[in-house]
Amino acid sequence: MGRTPEFDREDVLDRALLLFWQKGFHATSIRDLVDVTGLGKASIYNAFGNKEQFFKTVLDRYAMQSEQAQLQRLDAVTPASEAIRIYFEDLIRFSVTIGPRLGCLYTNTAVELAPRLEKMENYLKGQFEKTEERLATTIRRGHDDGSIPTSVVPETTANILLNLAFGIRVQARLGSSEEKLRGIVEGSMAALLFYPYRSNLAHQSEARSA
């Protein structure tokens, strides 16, 4: 029992998420959150605790909407090479389409709060490691279904692909166009995963055996 909350919790979280995503943790004040969510200061503290706890809740919601969804698609798509390609397509779409200069909330947060990263280790570093492991697993699946040459080492390449993802997220944050990011992903994947087709090679040298 008790009084019914007037706000829609998910809606409030989404609004707060977008604000934190745009401005970062420190630059977002409680006042800003009050303005964007429409509910009073005390209501925020009552419903979500202090600013740091609120931010962590927002991070969880972000995880639900972005990373987890993308990682699930990694396992769902066949062949494995296509899954990786789609993973990066989703990454770009999610980093660019929703709003300008958003990038990835996880990456932005990790860069901004790196000095006090110990407190958020479970949230961020674990997520990144999980992504890397999933990528390695997918590469191994590509060995089985024949879409990725067995000569490609899963661990090393997953490491490099995660680094590629970090670069994409940062450049999305800086306002790079979707096309430019697509070109980077395409060129990198071609060089790393698909031996014969490499878009960063001039087309004159296409005649080369696989």
Add this chain to the structure above:
Amino acid sequence: MGRTPEFDREDVLDRALLLFWQKGFHATSIRDLVDVTGLGKASIYNAFGNKEQFFKTVLDRYAMQSEQAQLQRLDAVTPASEAIRIYFEDLIRFSVTIGPRLGCLYTNTAVELAPRLEKMENYLKGQFEKTEERLATTIRRGHDDGSIPTSVVPETTANILLNLAFGIRVQARLGSSEEKLRGIVEGSMAALLFYPYRSNLAHQSEARSA
């Protein structure tokens, strides 16, 4: 004429630089700067203006010490492929060795202050574009001196290399080890620039024509 300042300007700038580098712009207060530099509030405002102007001055000093120095070495080293390799070696050293979880001040700043990036466009975006152009130029030089296959397209590959650099800087900020970053650079460069030798390929497939 007038009273001689008691502080060494370069020393103060270096201390402030390190602090901004560690904590970021918003999390660094004037009080923090007073503590770390040892001089009073008024002296800071007198010598460097307000916080934002001080930060820009610090960015300039950072440019002098890091980016510019690294870019100059790009042109100095022969062959061109070695120049690029050394560029990334310097990048890693500079991002990891000076202090833990520092990364690159430019990248950190760009990520943190992306929403108000218009005001710093000259400082950051220009620097990144300059780096990309320098990389492309170096690749062309590699075409001439024979260290990089002419099949490697300068613009596309420079684009990808810049993205690689962003990833390295972020991972350095997250505390990745020097060895891990070296592995990423080595694997990426091998795949992108040096056709026959690719460390992310298993050694069993080494017998392949160049």
Add this chain to the structure above:
DNA sequence: GTAGTTTTGGGCAGATTGCTCAAAAATTCA
């Protein structure tokens, strides 16, 4: 020494920060 100039330290003003508390309003259960 004197005048002019700059640094320095202290402190102040105004705004903003994150946060709390008590009372009012709304809902459920008895």
Add this chain to the structure above:
DNA sequence: TGAATTTTTGAGCAATCTGCCCAAAACTAC
């Protein structure tokens, strides 16, 4: 209806923030 529980509301707290000012100290030029 009345008691219990929860949310909302608004006022306000203590601390910190940035930015600036002013008088005193220190230095240079004359």
